[in-house]
Amino acid sequence: MDGKHISRYALLTALAMTLAWLESLLPVPAAVPGMKLGLTNLVVVFALERMSARDAAAISLVRVLLVSFTFGNAYSFAYSLAGAALSLVVMLLLKKTGRFSILGVSVAGGVSHNIGQILVAMAVLGTGRLIYYLPALLVSGVAAGTAIGIAGGIVAKRVRI
Amino acid sequence: MKQKLRGDFLLILVLLAAAAVLYFVFRPGEGGAWAVVTVDGEETARYPLGEDLTVTIGGTDYNVLQISGRAAAVIDANCGDHTCIRTGTVRRDGEAIVCLPHRLVIRIEGGEAGIDGIAG
Numbered sequence: 001m002d003g004k005h006i007s008r009y010a011l012l013t014a015l016a017m018t019l020a021w022l023e024s025l026l027p028v029p030a031a032v033p034g035m036k037l038g039l040t041n042l043v044v045v046f047a048l049e050r051m052s053a054r055d056a057a058a059i060s061l062v063r064v065l066l067v068s069f070t071f072g073n074a075y076s077f078a079y080s081l082a083g084a085a086l087s088l089v090v091m092l093l094l095k096k097t098g099r100f101s102i103l104g105v106s107v108a109g110g111v112s113h114n115i116g117q118i119l120v121a122m123a124v125l126g127t128g129r130l131i132y133y134l135p136a137l138l139v140s141g142v143a144a145g146t147a148i149g150i151a152g153g154i155v156a157k158r159v160r161i
Numbered sequence: 162m163k164q165k166l167r168g169d170f171l172l173i174l175v176l177l178a179a180a181a182v183l184y185f186v187f188r189p190g191e192g193g194a195w196a197v198v199t200v201d202g203e204e205t206a207r208y209p210l211g212e213d214l215t216v217t218i219g220g221t222d223y224n225v226l227q228i229s230g231r232a233a234a235v236i237d238a239n240c241g242d243h244t245c246i247r248t249g250t251v252r253r254d255g256e257a258i259v260c261l262p263h264r265l266v267i268r269i270e271g272g273e274a275g276i277d278g279i280a281g
């Protein structure tokens with residue numbers, strides 16, 4: 001890994017932290033467990049578009065670790081890791097098909113992020129009841145994914161790092 | 162690029178259609194009769210919705226459950242995220258209040274009405 005690579009990682013990680021901090025300030029109407037804006041996903045979407053799958057995975061993991069340590073607890077770590085991992089896998093697969101732009105990839109990422117978290121919640125709570133949250137999680141995932149996909153597309157086109 | 166945008170559009174359409182279908186499939190039912198408390202998946206208590214009460218669930222990790230007007234709500238808790246409080250009131254069969262940090266679920270169940278014996 002060369003110096004340029006490392007500085008890119010550092011830059012993107014710093015950006016993810018800033019977004020996580022911003023998100024923690026926003027009064028999100030999250031009555032639904034698992035419902036999150038997922039602003040930090042912007043960084044992963046960007047890495048996926050402009051760097052490699054491996055870079056995106058590494059940045060995603062570092063993001064989850066740092067954000068959990070800073071804004072969450074040990075418990076929320078497992079929770080966000082599940083969302084991030086599922087989201088990353090789904091985004092990689094969708095990108096591989098070549099049938100979707102950064103927008104579609106980001107939407108799938110947002111939705112699967114929410115699904116991953118609700119699955120962990122169901123396992124932890126030992127109840128399948130939470131399934132009725134799924135429609136709201138799908139809609140919020142689509143909304144967040146669309147916003148991040150559009151923003152990510154603009155950033156990926158304009159920003160040279 | 163146009164081809165890809167069509168893919169994006171179809172994906173969004175499918176997801177929103179799935180959300181609409183699931184909404185009708187999992188829609189909560191009529192007004193319920195019980196607030197059932199489970200911690201770690203184990204039922205620890207059930208309270209009739211027909212009887213107003215305020216009760217603290219747990220010790221160091223606590224959630225204050227309030228039942229009034231045939232509806233249940235968590236009005237205070239020391240969990241980090243307060244999602245359980247923001248959920249507001251639940252009253253219909255199948256609805257639930259969740260506190261993830263405390264691994265607590267308060268779900269509404271139908272069946273025989275509470276102590277007051279009126280099915281609503």
Ligand SMILES: [Zn+2]
Nearest residue numbers: 240243245260
């Ligand atoms: Zn709570």
